[in-house]
Amino acid sequence: MNSELSFADLGLAEPLLRAVREAGYTHPTPIQAQAIPHVLHGTDLLAAAQTGTGKTAGFTLPILDHLLRHPQKGRASGRPRVLVLTPTRELAAQVEESVRLYAHHTRIQSLVIFGGVNINPQITALKKPVDILVATPGRLLDHVSQKTLDLSGVEILVLDEADRMLDMGFIHDVRRILRLLPRTRQSLLFSATFSDEIRALAQGMLDQPQEVSVARRNAASGLVRQKVVMARQGDKRDLLSHIIRESGWHQVLVFTRTKHGANRLAEKLVKDGLSAAAIHGNKSQSARTRALSGFKDGTVAVLVATDIAARGLDIEQLPQVVNFELPNVPEDYVHRIGRTGRAGSPGSALSLVDDSEVKLLRAIERLTRQNLEPITIAGWVPPVPSAEASDSEVATAAARPRGHRENPAGRTQRARRGRTPSTAGRRA
Structure with missing residues (x-):
């Protein structure tokens, strides 16, 4: 051109x-x-x-x-x-x-x-x-x-x-x-x-x-710096809260697999003194609109979203995207990080990866034809595992069958091809 x-x-x-x-x-x-x-x-x-x-x-x-x-x-x-x-x-x-x-x-x-x-x-x-x-x-x-x-x-x-x-x-x-x-x-x-x-x-x-x-199939933007932090599932909420507070991030979009997980993460971040809100399919349209407006005008620093709720979000110069959990379908990773690094502006995508998600990470790397950079977080000391952490919904989400009803963004390609319109889809 x-x-x-x-x-x-x-x-x-x-x-x-x-x-x-x-x-x-x-x-x-x-x-x-x-x-x-x-x-x-x-x-x-x-x-x-x-x-x-x-x-x-x-x-x-x-x-x-x-x-x-x-x-x-x-x-x-x-x-x-x-x-x-x-x-x-x-x-x-x-x-x-x-x-x-x-x-x-x-x-x-x-x-x-x-x-x-x-x-x-x-x-x-x-x-x-x-x-x-x-x-x-x-x-x-x-x-x-x-x-x-x-x-x-x-x-x-x-x-x-x-x-x-x-x-x-x-x-x-x-x-x-x-x-x-x-x-x-x-x-x-x-x-x-x-x-x-x-x-x-x-x-x-x-x-x-x-x-x-205008782009090769499933190409990730070259303007997005992609990094990975290895973390236990039960530690991820504390780790993300630490990263956001220490880095001084003022606008970050965080992806979770489940609606319940989005709610719990947003509640944790608010408890830690951060301005956060969750959007997903169970939220009313007015609540989703309020959360998105707050995110755009800066009154909400952290927007926690499921894949489907975040589809179509258009936020200029969004600096940071975080994958709280990796998606089961590698193509969804490209869609997620495509929220940053837009219109010529640089962006950053950070993925928190548990050992159980390494296979998903490798599938993403094969799809995007690049190795994601592993990093460590300075000053981060994982807390001693508690019964609550080890039994959290975040940990169980990774082990759920991919067709689990609360996991619409994580279906296999086979499930996608064969499914019929759901009641939730008809209401969208």
Whole structure:
């Protein structure tokens, strides 16, 4: 890509260029430079891009450009022209926030709908014209069944983070939604990886698509310093609290395997005088929004999250990610550490690894084709093991079967391929 390429060179409408300038962006990222011309041209697109590469603007800007250049008079209520499907509530909210940012100097109307909140305000909002609808699959189908949403006017479909959509068991919902859309439309599919399942989905969804890719499959960002500390499971909470306090970290995202583990870790950190909060699927949407807002504005220093809850979090210049436990699926490690080292800024990822997790560590190293640097923590003296520590849920989490119901992020690839949409997934 030409490093001197500007957004104006891409041919975007002036109101969008103005919004981009006000947002502080001057040059498109590689995925934006590759994707925007194809989307502007009206072709279908299959794009491989990790979170943090600027992919949201890569489809949002050209879609807004299309709507500006092809205005529609007398629009019916609840009949969107553009549909963006995302796997999680957080990602849906983030995408719609980006749409509003770039559409600031236009009259284009957007709306986000997802589960976990009262459906009635969404029904009210759908009684007005909407140009761009961002939604999670389950709640979208709820509206379709209640006849509060008409998908017959969709001109452009975006399937964002399609790999995670499949991982979470949304494939049947996605196919139901595809059958509800007009056959003549532009379709865009974004995925972190091009697995066989993604290729199969693309074949049934896209028409002679262009294909772009900005990173090799499962590549970890070269800007992220990746380190490992060997630690007993029962010592990890005390160790992490020590590291955060001694290092003076003011913004760190910590990944746990389980919802219960996230709660216990956050409670421990708060007890030690740190500002911490947990987000996971059992938290209400308002609690998750509060925790994320506090993390972004600095009132919450430590955000403890499960993999699914953290998907789609977009925090600029996040300096530190910690794997409190390694994920059972190596690809999830790449997604986790992709939260830092973004937009050209350096980042750091620290993994706390128990002896029982060494096999998982080796699988991650094989996938990323690099050895993670082992380090020791100065001044750290492990406490004498207690009955509580040895019997903690953190220790037992590592030994649980991978299909355990409280461990949605740690399923095997075989379990992922064969599962059907869960009740929890339908509510997302």
